[in-house]
Amino acid sequence: KQEVTQIPAALSVPEGENLVLNCSFTDSAIYNLQWFRQDPGKGLTSLLLIQSSQREQTSGRLNASLDKSSGRSTLYIAASQPGDSATYLCAVPQAGTALIFGKGTTLSVSS
């Protein structure tokens, strides 16, 4: 059974700092990995989808990497802003289909 772990559970940084969020998963037989953002009381917004054949995927100030063999992914946020404050969730497919989520990392960026 696929298990997803995200470290740290919470992170506070000053504006402008670069930061890395970590995600690890137990079953490396995945075809993709997806990073989401969730604002308080809101739904999930897809940030990046990285296919198993890719090692990196970039969108603006966000960069996601994937190392299937070690069961790890990182989400790099450059030049963080207060608007980046949210919970970031990592999800991988279980048995090839349904996404299984980590508990998320709650990010707070202070101005």
Next chain:
Amino acid sequence: DAGVIQSPRHEVTEMGQEVTLRCKPISGHDYLFWYRQTMMRGLELLIYFNNNVPIDDSGMPEDRFSAKMPNASFSTLKIQPSEPRDSAVYFCASRIEETEAFFGQGTRLTVV
């Protein structure tokens, strides 16, 4: 497309009552997922459908929970009878095959 649409956004009901949550997936998407989110357990998969057929309902907590997808554009999640421990945010998501999943805004259920 307007995205995944869920209704209602908020539901408050008394213990023992029947609750029905609704979801309209993105047009053309062949997978539909129902999740439940709580502070303690995070996001849990309840059930998912492929081409309107339930594939895996092992996450449905009890027989009080049931889900249907009568056609490609509509799904319901029903709880009967509801209990206070069912209070949570319920999300619906859809996607095409092995691509990006999109989530609705969720239904916040409170059972008193």
